[in-house]
Amino acid sequence: MIRYIYANDLNNFPKLKRSMFLDRADQFKTRLGWDVQVNAQGEERDEYDALNPLYVIWEKADGTHGGSMRLLPTTSSCMVNDHFLNLTDGVRIQSPLIWECTRFCLSRDAESRTAAALMLAGGEVMCGFGVEHYVGVFDARMVRIYRMIGSSPEILGAQGEGREKISVGLWSFTDQAREAVARRAGISLELSKNWFDRSFGRAPQYALARTA
Amino acid sequence: MAMKQRLELILEELERARELEALQAAIVALRDLFSVDHMVYHWVNSDGEQYGCGTYSSDWVELYVAKDYLRIDPVIVGCYQNFHPVDWKRLDWSSKAARTFQAEAIEHGVGNQGFSVPIRGPNGQFALYTVSHNCDDEEWGEFTEQHRRDLILIAHEFNKKALDFEPSRTPEQSRALSPREVDAMTLLAMGYSRAQVADTLSISEHTLRVYIESARFKLGAMNTTHAVARAMSRGLIVV
Numbered sequence: 001m002i003r004y005i006y007a008n009d010l011n012n013f014p015k016l017k018r019s020m021f022l023d024r025a026d027q028f029k030t031r032l033g034w035d036v037q038v039n040a041q042g043e044e045r046d047e048y049d050a051l052n053p054l055y056v057i058w059e060k061a062d063g064t065h066g067g068s069m070r071l072l073p074t075t076s077s078c079m080v081n082d083h084f085l086n087l088t089d090g091v092r093i094q095s096p097l098i099w100e101c102t103r104f105c106l107s108r109d110a111e112s113r114t115a116a117a118l119m120l121a122g123g124e125v126m127c128g129f130g131v132e133h134y135v136g137v138f139d140a141r142m143v144r145i146y147r148m149i150g151s152s153p154e155i156l157g158a159q160g161e162g163r164e165k166i167s168v169g170l171w172s173f174t175d176q177a178r179e180a181v182a183r184r185a186g187i188s189l190e191l192s193k194n195w196f197d198r199s200f201g202r203a204p205q206y207a208l209a210r211t212a
Numbered sequence: 213m214a215m216k217q218r219l220e221l222i223l224e225e226l227e228r229a230r231e232l233e234a235l236q237a238a239i240v241a242l243r244d245l246f247s248v249d250h251m252v253y254h255w256v257n258s259d260g261e262q263y264g265c266g267t268y269s270s271d272w273v274e275l276y277v278a279k280d281y282l283r284i285d286p287v288i289v290g291c292y293q294n295f296h297p298v299d300w301k302r303l304d305w306s307s308k309a310a311r312t313f314q315a316e317a318i319e320h321g322v323g324n325q326g327f328s329v330p331i332r333g334p335n336g337q338f339a340l341y342t343v344s345h346n347c348d349d350e351e352w353g354e355f356t357e358q359h360r361r362d363l364i365l366i367a368h369e370f371n372k373k374a375l376d377f378e379p380s381r382t383p384e385q386s387r388a389l390s391p392r393e394v395d396a397m398t399l400l401a402m403g404y405s406r407a408q409v410a411d412t413l414s415i416s417e418h419t420l421r422v423y424i425e426s427a428r429f430k431l432g433a434m435n436t437t438h439a440v441a442r443a444m445s446r447g448l449i450v451v
Contacts, residue, residue: 089392095429154418201302
């Protein structure tokens with residue numbers, strides 16, 4: 001299932017938390033060879049994890065991490081504006097309607113639908129909170145994965161070549177894209193909404209109130 | 213349309229303000245404009261200092277402070293350090309303390325409905341912009357759906373202004389446009405269509421949309437037309 005958890009609530013999910021930071025080390029350090037910090041416990045974290053980001057996490061049946069991404073507002077410190085202005089033509093992308101999505105991570109043994117499930121959840125956040133775009137930093141391998149799940153970002157700028165290539169991209173999410181991603185994930189829109197409500201509190205039930 | 217223009221006017225006055233009192237005048241005007249019972253802006257800066265303005269009765273504000281409701285108010289507890297807007301119905305009102313608090317709030321005219329936008333500023337600054345009203349769920353659902361975008365933008369305008377009054381702050385730093393944003397706004401001001409602007413700058417229309425949105429935020433405007441007008445009146449672009 002998908003969980004939406006702010007960093008300061010991660011301690012309520014110790015198994016999920018531990019396995020997420022381990023999987024991030026495995027993906028970014030071991031498999032991709034990025035210059036990231038891995039601590040003595042084998043967990044990968046950076047300064048943005050200390051800013052109370054909102055994690056969107058796919059939790060496997062055994063309670064461990066299957067995949068995740070990290071959301072932050074662009075109106076305060078975020079990776080794109082702090083480190084990648086050279087890829088956005090010098091434009092500091094800032095708006096309460098644009099959030100940053102980084103550290104998109106899949107565990108080694110993630111089910112094939114995990115990436116699509118995360119994108120679906122990203123759409124849920126947009127819909128629920130009035131977010132119109134995500135801006136994110138990702139590598140060449142992710143470009144392929146995004147294309148596979150039918151949710152390719154618009155590339156704003158890129159540096160490096162081949163596997164080393166780092167891009168800043170932009171997502172918008174139409175209703176059609178949402179349905180397509182839901183099909184790839186094999187998750188109904190109702191179930192997705194239900195997971196969102198479990199994390200953020202039950203949605204106001206206007207329609208029900210009307211028919212009651 | 214009249215509402216849109218009035219909203220722009222209120223925000224322009226807010227931006228020109230040189231004193232904190234202007235925030236109070238603006239919030240009263242906005243409350244009236246949106247025809248809701250209350251609007252409140254509340255912030256805590258990096259040193260733990262608090263500031264607030266809004267339309268709650270002084271009785272309620274005094275009681276709130278006296279009873280230290282900051283500690284049990286589900287809106288504060290549920291929004292603090294977060295950054296997603298919240299309908300109050302999604303918050304946890306299940307504890308006895310929260311229910312007592314809610315009953316007292318309603319008694320003091322706060323309303324049974326609320327929508328809050330938390331904002332995370334620099335260096336641990338945190339603020340909350342809240343709209344509250346007395347009506348049924350259906351009416352409130354329609355209101356928040358119709359006005360959510362405006363309310364989010366207004367909340368951030370208040371916070372930008374409040375940050376201007378922070379002693380160590382240089383007001384310009386958050387408002388400067390990058391050369392690329394200036395280019396985009398200039399071409400729009402010259403009457404180019406989005407497609408023509410994108411073509412001229414050799415970027416996609418999606419990318420252009422983000423540059424425009426980013427410039428809109430920095431200019432404190434509610435939409436693109438308003439942003440172009442502001443950029444011109446401030447002399448940031450020359451056509």
